[in-house]
Amino acid sequence: NAGVTQTPKFQVLKTGQSMTLQCAQDMNHNSMYWYRQDPGMGLRLIYYSASEGTTDKGEVPNGYNVSRLNKREFSLRLESAAPSQTSVYFCASSLQGLARNTIYFGEGSWLTVV
Amino acid sequence: EDKVVQSPLSLVVHEGDTVTLNCSYEVTNFRSLLWYKQEKKAPTFLFMLTSSGIEKKSGRLSSILDKKELFSILNITATQTGDSAVYLCAAYDSNYQLIWGAGTKLIIKP
Numbered sequence: 001n002a003g004v005t006q007t008p009k010f011q012v013l014k015t016g017q018s019m020t021l022q023c024a025q026d027m028n029h030n031s032m033y034w035y036r037q038d039p040g041m042g043l044r045l046i047y048y049s050a051s052e053g054t055t056d057k058g059e060v061p062n063g064y065n066v067s068r069l070n071k072r073e074f075s076l077r078l079e080s081a082a083p084s085q086t087s088v089y090f091c092a093s094s095l096q097g098l099a100r101n102t103i104y105f106g107e108g109s110w111l112t113v114v
Numbered sequence: 115e116d117k118v119v120q121s122p123l124s125l126v127v128h129e130g131d132t133v134t135l136n137c138s139y140e141v142t143n144f145r146s147l148l149w150y151k152q153e154k155k156a157p158t159f160l161f162m163l164t165s166s167g168i169e170k171k172s173g174r175l176s177s178i179l180d181k182k183e184l185f186s187i188l189n190i191t192a193t194q195t196g197d198s199a200v201y202l203c204a205a206y207d208s209n210y211q212l213i214w215g216a217g218t219k220l221i222i223k224p
Contacts, residue, residue, distance in 0.1 A: 102159045
């Protein structure tokens with residue numbers, strides 16, 4: 001069972017470079033999310049997509065863009081990477097963006113910006 | 115500002131001990147609270163709590179919510195080294211967004 005799959009798992013970028021993190025889920029979920037996790041700060045929501053065709057900013061959207069390509073796929077783009085974006089990034093999905101639904105996470109992408 | 119606070123931040127116990135992890139929340143129009151376990155990679159779901167006073171149980175783990183005092187606890191009895199992880203708690207707000215705590219790092223010594 002694949003669940004939520006995100007790539008790449010590890011990436012080192014130079015300051016100013018761009019990259020896209022890919023995420024796909026095979027659970028027919030409507031809602032998808034991108035989080036970043038930094039030591040001592042828990043999970044912070046970057047962007048989310050409540051349903052196909054919609055995207056909204058989360059708590060820390062600056063420096064990022066997203067695309068909900070279709071129901072399965074939700075990508076996160078760093079246009080000009082900065083060292084402050086060094087973090088672990090998690091993609092997640094849930095059936096609907098409602099308070100009854102469990103969120104399922106991908107395995108994480110470790111990004112280092114030098 | 116909505117927030118979720120977990121305590122302690124870290125905890126070291128010996129195998130066989132019982133531990134209690136705490137999660138307090140201040141969330142506008144609170145909907146429900148979730149507990150996750152995070153080992154090296156993705157957080158994995160443990161419990162969702164929506165009603166006050168009703169214990170959820172799964173093996174040696176249990177959790178309860180107190181909506182009057184705005185907190186939840188996660189209990190682990192007869193701890194094992196495999197319970198070592200970061201335990202995360204999160205609360206849904208009125209916009210159906212999850213507010214996450216910083217986590218409690220639990221280390222079980224053999």
